[in-house]
Each structure stands twice: as C-alpha cells, then as structure tokens.
Amino acid sequence: MTDASPIVLREGRLYFTREVCERHLAGSNAVALIRAGTDLVILPVRHAAGGGYLLKLRTSAGERVAAAPDFFRAEGLGDDVVWSGQAVWQENRAAFVLHNFFLCK
16 A cells, blocks of 8 residues: 655755654654665654654644754755655555655755
8 A cells, every 4th residue: 555645855854744653653763764766765763773863843733853964965965955745655665755856956
C-alpha cells in the first residue's frame, strides 16, 4: 500500500504534518535521510541512539520538524532551496520516498 503525504523543505528543515507523524512516524524520535539517485528516502528511527535527525515538536497540534541543513548542503542544496510536495509512503521500504527530489536545485 502507498499513499501520498505533504512534506516541506525550507532552510534545511523538513516539516511534517500531524497526520503524517501519527500515521507513519508515531513512536519515532528521529529520521534517517538517504539519497537514492534523484530520490530522497526518509526512514523513521525509533530509538534516538540509532542516530538520524531529531524530530522536534513544532506546534501543539503535533506538527514536527527535522533540522538537517548539513545533509542537504552535502548533497548540493543550499539553505535557500524551498521544496513542497508529496512524499510517497512505501510499505516495502518502511519509508517515505520523495521522487526526483534532488532535481529541485
């Protein structure tokens, strides 16, 4: 099963809605980011000791944010890059995939 969820990148931070967090990131303390060609793969990390970028509570409504400017800079995306789109949840990867994300330069 796959479904699309809104995700925003701004100033090196990924913004997640409450619905995304409740549905796919519940119990996660962080996310791991992986470049797979032109795609960005976002994996939930259940234990902070597992590493990744911390998911911080952004609003009392349950929206969260992961600050990862170092990752995006290392991949050639500066702080000025803004991206807004749909991430596809892939059950077989247990991850979000942002297809062609790295073409947003």
